[in-house]
Amino acid sequence: xxIARREAALNYLVLxxxxxxxxxxxxxxxxxxxTPTTDPQAGFHLPSxxxxxNFVEAWNRGQFSTYLRSSLTVTIxxxxxxxxxxxxxxFAFARLHFPGKNVLFFLLLAGLMxxxxxxxxxxxxxxxxxxxxxxxxxxxLPQTAQSLAFGxxxxxxxxxxxxxxxxxxxKMDGASDLRVLWRIVVPPSVPAITTMCLLVxxxxxxxxxxPLIMVSSExxxxxxxxxxxxxxxxxxxxxxxxxxxTIVALPIVLLYFFLQRRFxxxxxxxxxxx
Amino acid sequence: xxxxxxxxxxxxxxxxxARSGRRPRVQWKAYLYVLPAFVVFAVFLGIxxxxxxQYSLFEWNGIGPSTWVGLQNYVALxxxxxxxxxxxxxxxxxxxxxxxxxxxxxxxTAVISRAAxxxxxxxxxxxxxxxxxxxxxxxxxxxxxIYSPEGLANQVLRAIGLGSITRAWxxxxxxxxxxxxxxxSWLGIGLCLVLFLSGVANIPRELFEAARMDGAGALRExxxxxxxxxxxxxxxxxxxxxxxxxxxxxLVYVTTRGGPGNSTSLPAFEAYNRAFTxxxxxxxxxxxxxxxxxxxxxxxxxxxIQPEDVE
Numbered sequence: 255x256x257i258a259r260r261e262a263a264l265n266y267l268v269l270x271x272x273x274x275x276x277x278x279x280x281x282x283x284x285x286x287x288x289t290p291t292t293d294p295q296a297g298f299h300l301p302s303x304x305x306x307x308n309f310v311e312a313w314n315r316g317q318f319s320t321y322l323r324s325s326l327t328v329t330i331x332x333x334x335x336x337x338x339x340x341x342x343x344x345f346a347f348a349r350l351h352f353p354g355k356n357v358l359f360f361l362l363l364a365g366l367m368x369x370x371x372x373x374x375x376x377x378x379x380x381x382x383x384x385x386x387x388x389x390x391x392x393x394x395l396p397q398t399a400q401s402l403a404f405g406x407x408x409x410x411x412x413x414x415x416x417x418x419x420x421x422x423x424x425k426m427d428g429a430s431d432l433r434v435l436w437r438i439v440v441p442p443s444v445p446a447i448t449t450m451c452l453l454v455x456x457x458x459x460x461x462x463x464x465p466l467i468m469v470s471s472e473x474x475x476x477x478x479x480x481x482x483x484x485x486x487x488x489x490x491x492x493x494x495x496x497x498x499x500t501i502v503a504l505p506i507v508l509l510y511f512f513l514q515r516r517f518x519x520x521x522x523x524x525x526x527x528x
Numbered sequence: 529x530x531x532x533x534x535x536x537x538x539x540x541x542x543x544x545x546a547r548s549g550r551r552p553r554v555q556w557k558a559y560l561y562v563l564p565a566f567v568v569f570a571v572f573l574g575i576x577x578x579x580x581x582q583y584s585l586f587e588w589n590g591i592g593p594s595t596w597v598g599l600q601n602y603v604a605l606x607x608x609x610x611x612x613x614x615x616x617x618x619x620x621x622x623x624x625x626x627x628x629x630x631x632x633x634x635x636x637t638a639v640i641s642r643a644a645x646x647x648x649x650x651x652x653x654x655x656x657x658x659x660x661x662x663x664x665x666x667x668x669x670x671x672x673x674i675y676s677p678e679g680l681a682n683q684v685l686r687a688i689g690l691g692s693i694t695r696a697w698x699x700x701x702x703x704x705x706x707x708x709x710x711x712x713s714w715l716g717i718g719l720c721l722v723l724f725l726s727g728v729a730n731i732p733r734e735l736f737e738a739a740r741m742d743g744a745g746a747l748r749e750x751x752x753x754x755x756x757x758x759x760x761x762x763x764x765x766x767x768x769x770x771x772x773x774x775x776x777x778x779l780v781y782v783t784t785r786g787g788p789g790n791s792t793s794l795p796a797f798e799a800y801n802r803a804f805t806x807x808x809x810x811x812x813x814x815x816x817x818x819x820x821x822x823x824x825x826x827x828x829x830x831x832x833i834q835p836e837d838v839e
Contacts, residue, residue: 273655373573466781507658517657
């Protein structure tokens, strides 16, 4: 489409201003993180020299290697569990016929809207009663349950659009449902599965409330939870906090920059198809 | 909306057709496929939701015996000043998280309605969307620094000669709540803009050309074509931002813990605080149920503006 030069200039101006508005706080964090501690701490300043000391300091004073390991363990577990369970359930909801299907599906769907507060209070007491609080299980299983609402919904939508003839052909050749699912339906669905995994990974990595309530040992703290405690101990050391914040946000932000199309389309489609 | 099409494909229809129109055979194996997901969902989410409703009818400090109080915890949502305020504050959050970004993004979309076709749009989209993927705790620590006495907010105000109104924005009774709200506006604006621009890109060009031939001005073009065509995207944007506003917990927990005084307490924070610090578990459960109902009702109302799927 041809766009007049003046219109294009206006568009670039508006987009530029608002993109800047979106990234200025982030750029501020990065600048602050490489600012030597002798410089002014708060505000937006160009650092007098490029100094990675804050990262070293944050890494050593906080237990960030522990927090990252914990986050990684929880995130990978939730992603694997959610994708396997969602692929099976999504396939059944999309392609198999069984009584109670709609009721079960709408129950799952309700989980998409509910705030975590709606289930976390009794869940804490239930898990404490079972001796499961302050363990990886208390982080992994509730977050898997939360992700399943989205995952099942997402996979069902994906599998519904899968051409039925191809599955029929597989069945004619004598393949079982299970074989049809894993050999015929799943391989071409890998892009959709990847998108689901990315979104679930992002939500799990960034989750704050569930770790806050479920764990008390420092070595189980996830990265955002560790950062919140770190912030409480170093309230005005902004450069140190900026470095710590960068460490916590970086893994997902990097993933996002490499796979931004999947993130954006996944979030917009996943949500708009609710 | 995809949900509207639930009945369009009868499950297993293709099987039936292949077998000369018999009723679809019940595939009992399906339960084995659904069971693992459903058990995890039920044990860790479904049943606890029912328990929350049950808790909300009792007074319990989390340790000792509990007392049946009927609907008293729900009455308190309206009569207890602290709780009532937290829901009123949620209304303020909806204004900042939802009304501001959706309105602003609509105005901007009207101004730059053809930007989706610009070169370099994907770069802008990536940047505008970036706040969505950053951990809310990192967002919170970032804005704590921005709002600090020597932070960026005050720096900008001093630079434009408004040094007299500088303050510790998160520590002031009057400004703490709007200050948190503005973080929400910052989060929402890029999301809404990306959403609306992608929606505008799908409107057939001929519509605009026809309107221009008829001599329609920019304003009529916007209200006559753009706005109606964006109904679906507006519904999505409102749902997302309103739900985010009502669920706000992380930001408040990290920035103010509901303070100063009570000025930034929100329902999600009250529920947490009552359940896990002040030993009012029953009341916390009632707040949680009240909040959930509010979210479900508001999202159902918003769905009404979404166009029906005509396929």
